[in-house]
Amino acid sequence: MQKTKIILDENEIPKKWYNILPDMPTPLSPPLHPVTMEPIGPEDLSPLFPMELIKQELSQERFIPIPDEVRDIYVTWRPSPVYRAHHLEKMLKTPAKIYYKYEGVSPAGSHKPNTAIAQAYYNMKEGIERLTTETGAGQWGSALALATNYFGLKCTVYMVKISFQQKPYRRSLMHLWGADVIPSPSNKTDSGKKILSGDPNSPGSLGIAISEAIEDAAKHDNAHYSLGSVLNHVMLHQTVIGQEAKEQLAKVDDYPDIIIASVGGGSNFSGISFPFLMDKLAGKKEVDLIAVEPTACPSLTRGEFRYDFGDSVGLTPLLKMYTMGHEYVPAAIHAGGLRYHGDSPIVSQLYDDKVIDAVAYDQTEVFEAGITFARTEGIVPAPESSHAIKCTIDKALLCKRTGEKKTILFNLSGHGHFDMSAYDSYFSGTMKDII
Numbered sequence: 001m002q003k004t005k006i007i008l009d010e011n012e013i014p015k016k017w018y019n020i021l022p023d024m025p026t027p028l029s030p031p032l033h034p035v036t037m038e039p040i041g042p043e044d045l046s047p048l049f050p051m052e053l054i055k056q057e058l059s060q061e062r063f064i065p066i067p068d069e070v071r072d073i074y075v076t077w078r079p080s081p082v083y084r085a086h087h088l089e090k091m092l093k094t095p096a097k098i099y100y101k102y103e104g105v106s107p108a109g110s111h112k113p114n115t116a117i118a119q120a121y122y123n124m125k126e127g128i129e130r131l132t133t134e135t136g137a138g139q140w141g142s143a144l145a146l147a148t149n150y151f152g153l154k155c156t157v158y159m160v161k162i163s164f165q166q167k168p169y170r171r172s173l174m175h176l177w178g179a180d181v182i183p184s185p186s187n188k189t190d191s192g193k194k195i196l197s198g199d200p201n202s203p204g205s206l207g208i209a210i211s212e213a214i215e216d217a218a219k220h221d222n223a224h225y226s227l228g229s230v231l232n233h234v235m236l237h238q239t240v241i242g243q244e245a246k247e248q249l250a251k252v253d254d255y256p257d258i259i260i261a262s263v264g265g266g267s268n269f270s271g272i273s274f275p276f277l278m279d280k281l282a283g284k285k286e287v288d289l290i291a292v293e294p295t296a297c298p299s300l301t302r303g304e305f306r307y308d309f310g311d312s313v314g315l316t317p318l319l320k321m322y323t324m325g326h327e328y329v330p331a332a333i334h335a336g337g338l339r340y341h342g343d344s345p346i347v348s349q350l351y352d353d354k355v356i357d358a359v360a361y362d363q364t365e366v367f368e369a370g371i372t373f374a375r376t377e378g379i380v381p382a383p384e385s386s387h388a389i390k391c392t393i394d395k396a397l398l399c400k401r402t403g404e405k406k407t408i409l410f411n412l413s414g415h416g417h418f419d420m421s422a423y424d425s426y427f428s429g430t431m432k433d434i435i
Ligand SMILES: *Cc1c(COP(=O)(O)O)cnc(C)c1O
Pocket: 110, 111, 112, 139, 140, 228, 229, 230, 262, 263, 264, 265, 266, 267, 268, 269, 337, 338, 382, 384, 385, 413, 414, 415
């Protein structure tokens, strides 16, 4: 039998998160206050986030211990498996070795609970009773709904209205885990009312839902806000993925030449790649890192590197990032988790410094790759994850032409069991490429 799954023991769950900030070739530009345009301090963020997370956001410590209470929940699904994609390799007739880290084994079906659990924990420790957040397709909302249960917190999710109508099962999942789910724009907040007065039939957007969730948290002392990507502490929490993957590949005496992951706000890409990038930045290893985005929201490949708001209404601090502009509303592609106008400031700076690479693909070619994967490896990928699969297949076919035996590792960030209507649209021929 050929070795296929590389599994770690429960006690091999990482004990620390890796913080890339002290290793960045160019230090990050500070977030700016939206009104004064001065760099913000910890106190500016304290109405929204617990102090432990604010400290992590700015920390220059290379490793930050993972609290035992968080590891005790990670163990429900971590360490996640690494698979060798033998069937895909064989079908492609590539000399490349393809491995994937599978984050779809979490209860919510994606990598997002890795940070949701940590964020819920630190908020509980600070005595917070309720978390507010936004969600598009529902992956982040369901991850936070799951996480708040473990620590006795309430959860309010502002869900982009069009997704609220189109994705009833993600909504049900959030309800099942006890969250209050509100279609956004709503008339519960001034931000929502402002949008509705301009357009009563607004389908909503992630940027609008962020404005509503922030306003709700800022107006209630017992509530904080929680973000599922973009911020430094979220990149930090996701590094459990890459640390495990490094151990797993070491067990089969391998190390990747290429690492590939999809990019929405940048957290699953950071999670799998930063622990390897640490070796590269220290001059110990060579590895190519590729961030994959949709052509419908090409913030790295087509956006500008400048200060911009994180939300649509302009309530958040300004972040220096690759952005399409905060008022950009991406076309309604099925990979809802990649429809964010900006990108993580860390990922943006690394891209600007040419430490990492990026590529964009159209929706149809991404679904073709996802279906190829499902028909060879069996696992049905989330449309977001299929972006990484498309790039992996391209690289493996390039190896076939050049005869190179490269080792490719990609992050299968989630399963696609809640995305069957998207697959239906592909098979019925109604899916469009949106460029
Ligand atoms: C949210 C999501 C992504 C993209 O978000 P990042 O912040 O870039 O990680 C990718 N894949 C899945 C399955 C997701 O749910």
